[in-house]
Amino acid sequence: MIIHTTTFLSGFEFPWDMSLIPEYFPVFYKPALMTLQITTFGILMGLILGLFAALLRISKFKILSAPARAYIWAIRGTPLLLQLLFIYFGLVNVVDIPRIPAAIIALGIHNGAYIAEIFRGSILAVDRGQREAAYSLGMTPWLAMKRIILPQAFKRSVPPLGNQFIIALKDSSLASAASVPELLLQARQLGSSTFSYMEMLFIAGIYYLIMTTALTFMVGRLEKRLSISDHRV
Amino acid sequence: MIEIKKLSKWYGKLQVLKDINLSVAEKEVVVIIGASGSGKSTLLRCINFLEKPQKGSITIDGTLIDPKGKNLHLIRQEVGMVFQHFNLFPHKTVMGNVIEGLTQVKKVPFEEAEKEGKLLLEKVGLLDKADSYPSVISGGQKQRVAIARALAMNPKIMLFDEPTSALDPELVGGVLEVMQELAKEGMTMVVVTHEMGFAKEVADRVIYMDEGVIIEEGTPEDIFDNPKQERTKEFLSQIL
Ligand SMILES: Nc1ncnc2c1ncn2[C@@H]1O[C@H](COP(=O)(O)OP(=O)(O)O)[C@@H](O)[C@H]1O
Ligand SMILES: [Mg+2]
Numbered sequence: 001m002i003i004h005t006t007t008f009l010s011g012f013e014f015p016w017d018m019s020l021i022p023e024y025f026p027v028f029y030k031p032a033l034m035t036l037q038i039t040t041f042g043i044l045m046g047l048i049l050g051l052f053a054a055l056l057r058i059s060k061f062k063i064l065s066a067p068a069r070a071y072i073w074a075i076r077g078t079p080l081l082l083q084l085l086f087i088y089f090g091l092v093n094v095v096d097i098p099r100i101p102a103a104i105i106a107l108g109i110h111n112g113a114y115i116a117e118i119f120r121g122s123i124l125a126v127d128r129g130q131r132e133a134a135y136s137l138g139m140t141p142w143l144a145m146k147r148i149i150l151p152q153a154f155k156r157s158v159p160p161l162g163n164q165f166i167i168a169l170k171d172s173s174l175a176s177a178a179s180v181p182e183l184l185l186q187a188r189q190l191g192s193s194t195f196s197y198m199e200m201l202f203i204a205g206i207y208y209l210i211m212t213t214a215l216t217f218m219v220g221r222l223e224k225r226l227s228i229s230d231h232r233v
Numbered sequence: 234m235i236e237i238k239k240l241s242k243w244y245g246k247l248q249v250l251k252d253i254n255l256s257v258a259e260k261e262v263v264v265i266i267g268a269s270g271s272g273k274s275t276l277l278r279c280i281n282f283l284e285k286p287q288k289g290s291i292t293i294d295g296t297l298i299d300p301k302g303k304n305l306h307l308i309r310q311e312v313g314m315v316f317q318h319f320n321l322f323p324h325k326t327v328m329g330n331v332i333e334g335l336t337q338v339k340k341v342p343f344e345e346a347e348k349e350g351k352l353l354l355e356k357v358g359l360l361d362k363a364d365s366y367p368s369v370i371s372g373g374q375k376q377r378v379a380i381a382r383a384l385a386m387n388p389k390i391m392l393f394d395e396p397t398s399a400l401d402p403e404l405v406g407g408v409l410e411v412m413q414e415l416a417k418e419g420m421t422m423v424v425v426t427h428e429m430g431f432a433k434e435v436a437d438r439v440i441y442m443d444e445g446v447i448i449e450e451g452t453p454e455d456i457f458d459n460p461k462q463e464r465t466k467e468f469l470s471q472i473l
Contacts, residue, residue, distance in 0.1 A: 132283050133320035133379075137334035137386055138310030147337055151324050 020199040024190060025206075031186035032207045038100065038180060039172045042107025043165055049108060050115025055145070057120050068116065075113035081174050083110055088178040103175035103182075111168050118164060122156035123149055155226050162219030166212050173208075183207055234259045234390060234421045235280060240289035242275055242445075249275045250286065251445040257390075260419045264432040264453075267442035268468060273425045276442070277392050280423065281312040294389055310338060313383030317395040319375040321367040327354065327378050328363040334386045346385075353381040357411050373404030377411055384415075391415065393424040427472060433457060441465045 056068035075083065084106035087097060097105065126149050134144035176185035187204035191197035235257040242250040249272045257263050265273050278284040280291065285300040292298065298308055321330050328350050335346040354360045357377035362370055367378070376396055383391060393412065397405040409431050416422055416435045426432065432439055432453055439456040441449045441464075449462045460466045 127320070129316060129318055129320035130322065133314075133316065133322070133382075135283060135306070136281055136309055136312070136314035136383070138306050138338045139334075140306045143337060147333065148322055155324070 016198050017196060020196050021203055024200065025203055028183060028186055028203050028207055031181055031183045034180065035172050035182040038103045038107060038175055038182065039169045041104045042111060043168050045104065045108025046111030046115050049112030050119055053112060053116035054119035054123060057116060058123060072113045072116055075110055080110045080171055081177060084174055084178055099178045099180050103178055103180045107168060107172060111164060114164055118157050118160045119153065122153040125156055126152045158223050158226060166215055169211055169215065170208065234294055236292035238290045240279060240286050242279060242284060242286045249445050253447060257421060257423060259421055261437045262416045262422045262435050263438050263440060264436040265425045265440045265442055266427060271442045272445040273442055274394050277394050277423060277425055280392055281309050281314055310386050311389045313386060313388035313391045315379050315383055315393045315396045317399050319379045321375055321379055323367050327359060327365050330378055331381045331385050349385060353384055357381045371404060372400045373407045376408045380411055390421045395425050397428060441468065
């Protein structure tokens with residue numbers, strides 16, 4: 001299908017070939033799956049790291065809270081791209097991590113620091129009477145955390161976590177710097193081989209929008225379901 | 234049952250409890266009255282170590298408790314507590330709240346715990362609310378669930394911290410009735426309350442506290458009808 005170049009201002013030609021978009025759209029399907037894959041595993045790792053770091057961070061023992069504090073400080077204070085290159089290129093003479101695991105690890109460690117702060121905030125936001133009631137039943141601090149505090153904290157965490165997941169999805173594009181065959185790398189490679197950068201970036205943009213929109217929708221649904229569960233009769 | 238000796242508690246520089254001596258016998262009902270900020274809640278919370286006193290000793294059922302010890306959770310199983318603001322678990326049903334301690338702390342099998350839970354809910358008159366969530370029941374019902382939740386652990390002592398002061402007046406009666414019933418069954422109770430009717434009818438002993446000190450104690454008649462201390466008289470004239 002060919003759309004003839006249109007002139008929208010006298011003397012200017014519409015500079016892009018829109019017909020390339022439907023033509024190349026399917027080519028981006030596999031890279032989109034790669035984006036989804038590194039994001040999903042990165043987030044899962046981030047959730048585990050984040051929960052762990054949050055629990056350490058709120059400990060009253062300095063030996064436990066100090067490392068968590070340092071981790072959060074270092075990760076939030078440096079760019080993700082640096083962290084990724086650190087793991088992929090920087091560590092190469094210690095361990096040679098293949099590009100896809102390297103991207104997942106970088107995303108995991110990076111998001112873990114932000115997720116830790118999300119969890120910490122929602123744990124501290126649970127009314128202290130809840131902990132006291134749990135203790136007064138004879139629960140140990142750990143049992144009270146597991147049964148009473150965390151379930152309520154997780155619920156509070158859903159909106160900010162959803163936000164973080166969307167950021168992670170977009171940030172996964174940085175994995176292109178480690179040659180991970182995801183959406184942005186595909187766009188750049190096809191852009192330079194076809195000399196149609198804009199069209200290829202546009203396609204990648206559409207894929208990102210589809211995925212972020214779907215994610216926003218799912219988080220919204222989850223939030224609604226959780227808010228209802230408090231008011232069930 | 235409870236033996237408190239020379240108990241002192243500071244928050245920073247503020248001394249909230251000053252050399253408190255208090256013993257509570259088995260099956261005794263002690264009511265603590267006193268102005269807001271006089272340290273009543275702190276005293277109660279020290280008895281189950283939600284607050285750690287800096288000085289003094291607390292003996293519960295013959296065991297001297299080390300507030301820095303690792304086994305405070307075991308002591309707390311013996312001491313039930315009912316809070317002013319209920320502190321029900323919002324993510325659990327009424328039944329879930331009542332049996333949480335049984336299933337998680339005492340490791341009682343679920344069916345057995347539920348049987349016990351039904352008995353307790355029946356006792357506080359809320360069996361029909363078993364599957365409701367705390368957010369949909371009234372304050373008075375919440376407090377009765379909280380009492381059932383504490384009783385489920387089969388404690389030797391029950392502590393009540395102003396259990397009715399967050400309630401609308403018409404809901405107070407139901408909660409007091411449950412407490413009165415409990416006292417009749419021989420529960421050892423320490424109750425912070427300003428419900429003078431309850432104190433007169435149920436208390437074996439009334440304690441008046443001010444600024445972290447026990448000013449006066451005696452039978453309800455002693456305290457309410459013939460207070461000896463000026464401060465007690467003044468306080469009573471304000472609330473009666
Ligand atoms: N966690 C706390 N930190 C600092 N001060 C506190 C804390 N809890 C209570 N206090 C202070 O201790 C005093 C006694 O409080 P409380 O025991 O709650 O009194 P009451 O229950 O008799 O109203 C008050 O002056 C109160 O402000
Ligand atoms: Mg109080």
